[in-house]
């Protein structure tokens with residue numbers, strides 16, 4: 476199964492993923508959480524959506540309601556935090572910005588995961604993975620693992636190994652792992668561990684005698700398409716080393732919605748980036764409406780290509796929206812907050828937006844009812860101007876003008892400060 480030497484120069488895919496993202500983002504600013512069991516709760520302090528390894532070790536399940544855990548929290552030393560999406564959105568943008576320096580082919584896959592197209596010898600790729608890991612840890616303060624392989628599916632799998640197997644030191648390059656070790660590992664993992672294979676499918680595969688990832692990798696792709704569908708065939712081909720899951724421009728995840736792309740031709744003006752932002756703002760609006768969701772935080776970002784090391788620029792902004800919304804005008808306007816940071820003349824290779832802190836539509840008081848009629852009077856532009864000059868929270872419509880925003884609809888008793896996006900909540904460093 477040895478790959479011919481010439482093949483090793485083919486582009487490969489790096490999958491980078493932050494370990495326990497929300498808990499790690501909290502730890503980056505509050506080191507006293509290190510080593511403690513930490514959970515982050517969903518909106519309204521409902522249930523656990525992120526668990527640190529220590530919390531997992533206590534047997535706390537994903538989605539476990541806080542009211543059940545609270546009585547034992549003290550005895551366990553368990554720290555529960557309200558979800559701070561403004562912090563997570565900003566940390567995410569910083570991680571992606573840093574990763575974008577390694578490749579112009581960057582797909583932001585979720586709030587804490589990205590795929591990157593990478594090239595090099597096995598030694599160069601391992602070194603690049605280690606460099607990404609240490610750069611994110613040093614510059615942003617969160618731990619990541621890196622999996623590098625010929626396909627996205629294998630890169631995800633390599634990342635999982637890197638996470639669960641300390642011997643890899645957080646970076647696993649698929650082709651550098653001896654074939655016998657790979658087959659052994661694949662033989663010990665259930666098919667449902669593979670990206671794209673869900674629970675119901677697992678049972679149907681089991682009926683056909685396919686239990687492990689190694690079993691699935693060994694089947695005939697055409698036969699599997701006839702028995703199942705083209706999606707399972709793609710997974711099999713990817714496991715066998717044939718890339719067939721293309722780069723996606725649009726992603727909807729559990730916690731966020733992402734639109735991003737590398738441009739065919741570099742974009743060099745803020746006006747053109749503004750157009751891209753408008754398109755994404757409208758796409759995000761349509762997507763949110765389709766899923767009956769509204770967003771509270773928007774992150775917009777852009778970046779230059781690493782092939783052009785001279786004039787680099789990786790601007791990003793994290794915009795807390797005045798209220799949860801799916802309104803295209805509001806989302807587009809929020810995305811345009813990136814434009815003052817765009818340097819005209821610099822060649823931007825990609826841009827994107829991410830909306831997060833998603834909740835079902837209709838959970839909030841309908842404040843937007845009286846916001847929309849004002850849009851046509853260009854009050855929005857005036858507000859933007861004042862905000863740009865005097866800072867966020869200096870002016871706004873109704874509750875949007877209150878410093879810190881209207882969080883009255885949400886219960887967030889255990890919220891950490893917005894360390895990176897609010898002047899009055901910056902972390903303090905005390906010299907001994």
Ligand SMILES: [Mg+2]
Pocket residue numbers: 492493494495496587
């Ligand atoms: Mg993660």
